[in-house]
Amino acid sequence: MTSALNTPLSRRSLFVTGVLGLATATTAATIAPASAAEQEWTEEFMTRPETREGFAIDAMDDWQVENAKFVIAVVTGHDLGEEAATIALATAIVESWLYNYEPAVDADSGGLFQQRPSMGWGSYDEVRHKKLAIEAFLGVGEHAAAPGLLQAAPDYASWDVGAVAQLVQGSAHPERYGQQVAAARTLWDRYADDVEPYTD
Template sequence: MASASTVRTASAFSRRSLISAGAVGVASAAAFGVLAPASADEVGVEPSTSAEEWTEEFFTRAETREGFVVDAMDDWQLANAKFIIAAVKGHGLGEEVAVIALITAIVESWLYNYEPAVDADSGGLFQQRPSMGWGTYDQVRHKQHALNAFLGLAEDTDAPGLLQVIPDVTYWESGTAAQTVQSSAHPERYAEQVAAARQIWERCAADVEPFTA
């Protein structure tokens, strides 16, 4: 298996600790409980999750990050997970790519479209940084653009995405593939979420239609 360093030897990315203090920070995690994500009432109107209802409002809505557990996912986490699966399917890609995208979004934002910048200018589902070529402030917080950029399918993004650095993910461990794109200071955290990502895929994939818009 190729190492990340053999594919991408230099990176200017800087990643925060998953529970680092920021706009929500440690105090917020303590207040709500790391294992108790915000309820749908706390984060806003219940989102739409059908392939026909992925709207611009959905793509750009910022949610509040409080926590992540598969069995305690709120409506926004579930909607975001389903969108990732739908969009990956829409690109003609399968489970392995979806799992890599899901584990990255879990680690980076606990499957919320996170608005405030925590690590420098990072934001969105994948905590992408405009200063590192991932797009504008608004683009990295636009779920469709952010996912396409992560996958390496956004034409207006300079940072290399998954399919650009690893054209065939078949022989890569999912956590290593995610780290190759993200260049995190905590690479071990992606592998820790593989089981959760696969559980989400198994629960949702059969009922999610491909999204191609």
């Protein structure tokens, strides 16, 4: 990870700091949320080894909650709203259970969206850099050559969420995105009102 990816991004944002290099950790129990006044976003982001434990919205750990909030923050920071956030959240649930995976777990893929450097989504570090990965998915990341949401479907709000997520991702299992739409909408309803748009 380059030094540019390790610097705090904002001290006004209202979220807990993660720790780089926790790929060997098996729990986030030791990471206690700070009070709202002390919370901030950094790109010293929380990582986990891959698991196939599934996703249960009412059993999310701190890692998953903070990553869901950050997706919402970045989406709204680009003046995109509920539909874009729902698509991004449903995709990240399917691809990573809302964990920011550090190692390559499927060919050269990694990060929240399991983006592949070999497919134009950015470098090894960039697909694991949460803000850059979200921006690449949305199609607002200048570092990525692959078409994101805004390029693939400028009228995404009129699309079925699962279909437009598949259009961006090109998954071998396209049916999985639609299965997580209800969870994604619940996350938006649960957290959007308390998350400041992230613009840094």
